[in-house]
Amino acid sequence: HKNELGIRDLNDLGFDVNNKWSIVENAFTKSPFFKAISTPMKSAIDQLAFQYPDKKDLNILIPGAGMGYEAIYLHQKGYTNVHVLDIAKKPLAEIALKCENFPEDHLHCTNFFDFQKEPFDMILEQTFFCAIPPNNREMYARKMHELLKPKGILTGLLFNFPLTDD
Numbered sequence: 001h002k003n004e005l006g007i008r009d010l011n012d013l014g015f016d017v018n019n020k021w022s023i024v025e026n027a028f029t030k031s032p033f034f035k036a037i038s039t040p041m042k043s044a045i046d047q048l049a050f051q052y053p054d055k056k057d058l059n060i061l062i063p064g065a066g067m068g069y070e071a072i073y074l075h076q077k078g079y080t081n082v083h084v085l086d087i088a089k090k091p092l093a094e095i096a097l098k099c100e101n102f103p104e105d106h107l108h109c110t111n112f113f114d115f116q117k118e119p120f121d122m123i124l125e126q127t128f129f130c131a132i133p134p135n136n137r138e139m140y141a142r143k144m145h146e147l148l149k150p151k152g153i154l155t156g157l158l159f160n161f162p163l164t165d166d
Helices: 017-030 039-051 069-076 089-098 134-147
Strands: 060-063 082-086 107-109 120-126 148-157
Touching: 039 069, 039 120, 039 148, 060 069, 069 082, 069 089, 069 120, 082 089, 089 107, 120 134, 134 148
Parallel strands: 060 082, 060 120, 082 107, 120 148
Antiparallel strands: none
């Protein structure tokens, strides 16, 4: 069964689904740079809160959970409609453990390209784009466009160059 973009699963995108999270988790837990929300993401959220102090119900998506710092920070700042999407269950479970009152129905374990939800006001992403093989980044752009409301905002740390040889 293929989705509308012709992708059967993440293996069709060049991902080893069974191995990627353990590699990512290892990088997150051992690196001194990933012990808290990153400065650019914290700044983006703080700017959002400053510019729109009464918009705590914005529909926000975070694709690729990582360690959940962005989702937890948004939740702690009072945002009530934060959704996190990841292909792996473990990072979503970590968010639920770290932030007990985070709505369970806002944690989505599915393939980004198969995700169907009402459009979002904002998508916050940190290095999710760079995890997509370069030959599939056009599909990423189309899916992001589909997931954003008209005049919605995509904010993130995106690297448009190979970070590794594999």
